[in-house]
Amino acid sequence: MPKLQGFEFWSHTLGGARHVVAPMVDQSELAWRLLSRRHGAQLCYTPMLHAQVFVRDANYRKENLYCEVCPEDRPLIVQFCANDPEVFVQAALLAQDYCDAIDLNLGCPQMIAKRGHYGAFLQEEWDLLQRMIMLAHEKLSVPVTCKIRVFPEIDKTVRYAQMLENAGCQLLTVHGRTKEQKGPLSGTASWEHIKAVRKAVGIPVFANGNIQCLQDVEQCIQDTGVQGVMSAEGNLYNPALFEGRSPAVWELAEEYLDIVRQHPCPLSYVRAHLFKLWHHTLQVHQQLREELAKVKTLEGVTAVSQALKLRCQEDISRQQEETRPAGNLPSFHWICQPYVRRGPREGSKENGGCSKRALEEEEGSTDGLSKNKQKKQLRNPGKTFDPSLKPKYAKCDQCGNPKGNKCVFNLCRGCCKKRAFRETADCPGHGLLFKTKLEKSLAWKGTQPGLQEPQQVGPGAPGGFSEVMGSALA
Numbered sequence: 001m002p003k004l005q006g007f008e009f010w011s012h013t014l015g016g017a018r019h020v021v022a023p024m025v026d027q028s029e030l031a032w033r034l035l036s037r038r039h040g041a042q043l044c045y046t047p048m049l050h051a052q053v054f055v056r057d058a059n060y061r062k063e064n065l066y067c068e069v070c071p072e073d074r075p076l077i078v079q080f081c082a083n084d085p086e087v088f089v090q091a092a093l094l095a096q097d098y099c100d101a102i103d104l105n106l107g108c109p110q111m112i113a114k115r116g117h118y119g120a121f122l123q124e125e126w127d128l129l130q131r132m133i134m135l136a137h138e139k140l141s142v143p144v145t146c147k148i149r150v151f152p153e154i155d156k157t158v159r160y161a162q163m164l165e166n167a168g169c170q171l172l173t174v175h176g177r178t179k180e181q182k183g184p185l186s187g188t189a190s191w192e193h194i195k196a197v198r199k200a201v202g203i204p205v206f207a208n209g210n211i212q213c214l215q216d217v218e219q220c221i222q223d224t225g226v227q228g229v230m231s232a233e234g235n236l237y238n239p240a241l242f243e244g245r246s247p248a249v250w251e252l253a254e255e256y257l258d259i260v261r262q263h264p265c266p267l268s269y270v271r272a273h274l275f276k277l278w279h280h281t282l283q284v285h286q287q288l289r290e291e292l293a294k295v296k297t298l299e300g301v302t303a304v305s306q307a308l309k310l311r312c313q314e315d316i317s318r319q320q321e322e323t324r325p326a327g328n329l330p331s332f333h334w335i336c337q338p339y340v341r342r343g344p345r346e347g348s349k350e351n352g353g354c355s356k357r358a359l360e361e362e363e364g365s366t367d368g369l370s371k372n373k374q375k376k377q378l379r380n381p382g383k384t385f386d387p388s389l390k391p392k393y394a395k396c397d398q399c400g401n402p403k404g405n406k407c408v409f410n411l412c413r414g415c416c417k418k419r420a421f422r423e424t425a426d427c428p429g430h431g432l433l434f435k436t437k438l439e440k441s442l443a444w445k446g447t448q449p450g451l452q453e454p455q456q457v458g459p460g461a462p463g464g465f466s467e468v469m470g471s472a473l474a
Contacts, residue, residue: 013075015075017043035259043228045076047079054094078101078103083117170203173205213238233338237277249309249312404427420432420434
């Protein structure tokens with residue numbers, strides 16, 4: 001079948017999806033996507049996957065996509081971060097049979113994205129992005145989409161979106177914040193930027209930002225004219241957001257844990273989800289926060305969640321008529337509701353006007369280190385956090401990982417192991433002695449009566465290295 005494009009792709013393949021769950025690292029896993037779909041989500045994204053790792057690591061592919069094939073989990077878009085056209089397309093080709101589209105992450109503003117040179121830190125490299133999108137559009141059997149952040153200037157954001165459309169992008173998700181707006185500095189997303197992009201392009205546009213309830217979804221569509229609305233943080237605190245419901249937290253927590261039993265995922269994902277679902281209750285029953293952080297099994301997490309449910313039911317039974325929610329919350333703490341992130345200078349009365357994430361000068365820090373770094377320095381007085389003093393690692397000639405300092409091939413251990421095996425060579429730096437072991441094996445064969453000396457020695461020769469050392473890479 002011909003590859004559908006633009007609005008045809010959105011209306012047919014994606015079913016005209018309007019309610020979308022965002023790609024979230026370690027948070028939009030299969031179990032959470034299934035929970036969200038049960039409660040009104042019409043389209044989901046996988047967590048962001050690293051294209052280079054996806055290409056070279058079969059276990060990474062299996063853990064993050066191949067083992068999670070589920071008929072209920074469609075339509076599905078797989079998101080990659082990448083900064084190389086060939087690597088991006090190689091990863092997409094490996095994933096395209098398991099999804100309905102491939103998304104290029106151009107919106108991640110985190111420090112890891114800056115170090116890895118991907119996400120929002122590619123938004124000034126238009127030539128590179130054009131090549132990546134054009135090659136993917138040409139080679140893939142499924143459409144390629146992009147998720148971007150805006151520039152401060154509306155006109156530059158519009159030109160950016162038009163460039164991606166012209167390169168072959170078939171659907172654009174616009175997060176109405178700049179790459180500097182993150183964490184306590186998030187602020188409000190600009191729907192004006194999103195509206196301008198929607199008017200300027202001829203492909204479907206999803207809006208992202210300022211979505212905390214179903215009314216926000218409807219208002220955003222009305223104000224911007226977008227085809228759909230994506231939610232990340234709002235979905236994490238209330239997976240029933242797209243249903244327009246705010247159920248009791250334990251209702252969704254228990255349903256999610258049931259799905260996890262059918263579709264297992266790392267315990268760290270489960271714990272992170274429960275910390276967000278129970279966020280407001282854990283401000284009241286703080287002793288259970290430590291327990292949730294310490295448990296090591298799914299049964300232990302379930303037990304803490306059940307204990308939180310019992311505490312909430314006790315609070316409900318003691319509640320008097322006309323009692324108002326504490327802490328300026330719109331609803332009582334046992335109800336799923338959004339978490340409003342405070343700015344860096346917003347203090348709280350209970351802690352003397354100093355917020356948890358106060359600016360360094362407000363904390364009175366003389367060395368400019370965060371509390372976490374100060375703790376690390378107390379444990380290790382010689383530790384330094386000066387970037388200029390960090391050791392510079394030479395890269396492997398093949399994959400870009402740090403190479404071994406004493407490797408005879410100037411490669412990392414993984415690449416060195418493959419080459420040494422292929423060439424029947426030794427690398428003392430990595431402790432790989434394929435040539436030495438082969439010679440010892442052949443010498444031993446020569447001392448055994450009835451064993452013929454092999455005529456040909458080499459990795460593929462009969463009686464050669466592959467036969468003698470066939471298990472060396474196991």
